[in-house]
Amino acid sequence: MKNVIVYVEHRHGATRKVTFELATQAHAIAEQLGGKAHAVVLGAGAARLAEALTAYPLDVVHVAEDADVDTYLLDPAVDYLEAAARAAGPSLILIPNTLSGRDVAGRLVARLGAGVAADVVDVKIEGGRVACVSPKMGGAEITTCVLKPADFGIATVRPNAFAAQPGGAGAAIETLAKPAGKSYAAVVDSDVEEGSGELALEEAPVVIAGGRGLGGAEPFDTLLKPLAEALGGAVGASRAAADAGWVPYSLQIGQTGKTVSPNLYIAIGISGAIQHKVGMRSSSTIVAVNKDGQAPIAEFSDLVVVGDAFKIVPELTKLIQAAKA
């Protein structure tokens, strides 16, 4: 592998922080491999987003603003990516580890006969080979996985694993030719955005998570949201809170929910069951507010404050707001 290709996931030109993290990292890896850093942006809004990407240290941004990309489910996007990879030659393809990122990765594994390393938090070049580091089994093991084929390899990368840093001399923007002779079967009849404008949980630098100890839906709005806003973070939840219908499942953190690794995780009224722990244990700093000092969360928190969330959290929010003012 010589080059690095970033698959840019976006919606009508709006993308997430992970895109810029990958663009930054692509340059660093390409430099070690002695190749070039590319990005591929497809579908409605691609041209506008490509402009924004030129602020990052990429060599080439490939664009195809083709309506088929949004009309058909992923098939045209996979065709474009395959074509871009074959044109670039031996490459490591970086894909965000998201729902659709995993689909793209799987499809390219078969198309390119490539290996895939999943949920990658670090990439090392060892003797010309690409080695990917991933926390596995809920973070119980940190594995290093080498991508064997010399031509193509794929890494699905965890958001927040790398820093995003603008720079470089400004990438060239090139238009991708439409792969010929393709037909597409899965038609997207409608595409609905929910909860727009909110910070993606996986990308938030701070996560304020609530559990059964909050007793209902209302404290998520009145207690957690103001604290999250004050700290520039997002609200998350335990499964108990999601199961009770207090928050949508999209906020659930843990084994059957999302995996987050923010700088700061504050668990409020969450006991810290193993299935919750595996989704947040790699957070840099963990603070817990819990009535019970013996709750399992105390075993892996940096600070546990024993007490009533309803008394502590509003005071904390006030202190932070005052410090910011």
Place this chain on the structure above:
Amino acid sequence: MKIVVTVKLVPDPNAEKHIDPATKRLVRTGVETVLNPYDEYALEAALQLKERAGGDTTVTVFAMSPESLKEILRKALAMGADEAVLLSDAGLEGSDVWATSYAMAHALKKIGFDLLVVGGLTDDGSTGAVPGALAEQLGLPCITNARKADIADGKLHVERETDTGYQTVTAPLPALLTTALTFGEPRYASLKGIMGAKKKTISTLTLADLALDAPVGESGSKTELVAFAPPPVRGKGRIETPEDGAAGAKLIFDFLKEKKLV
């Protein structure tokens, strides 16, 4: 209509797991094996589609797994699947996503189906890349993360979750579908189901039945696990019991300041 559901047999999600330094594979001894949780949702979806379609619709479960775990599949039969097929061969050990999807695709072609329902993610490997790879190997439309699915006029109609909301998608059959956890809780096996499962067949395929062109298993894989280590230990932190809410808030605030988090 014939529906096939893929089910991975994984170590109990609630058990502490680790990797054997000698084989670099998951240690399975002393840990109970279960149906991968996501795959129970896939099975639930298949059973619902069967109930709605009626007639001669059948549900087959398929697993690629060591033969010794075969009987775990009885649970899927007790939940309502009609039969099970196991692909088992020492030559498959150590297969990665590419090798797994390649071998599974050949077995599934042999079994035949109109609809293939796959789980979204496993509890052990957790790459989530098998469904896409499998769809490509089989040349099927690939519709993932379904929270609702229906079959009408020979087409699959799906409401699927995305990272930002949801989509409705239509595709012709045969197709590959994966299910989200919002599809609905998997049913429990009834006593009648458990009794009936004892009489259902679990047949076995081996690599000799598949005539593959490329190697699979560890040598055929495109990835190699070269190292693994436990994460750095997170020391037990401070536990404080403040007098009141304001004192508790101050403790956290000072701690965040010290860590430069505010």
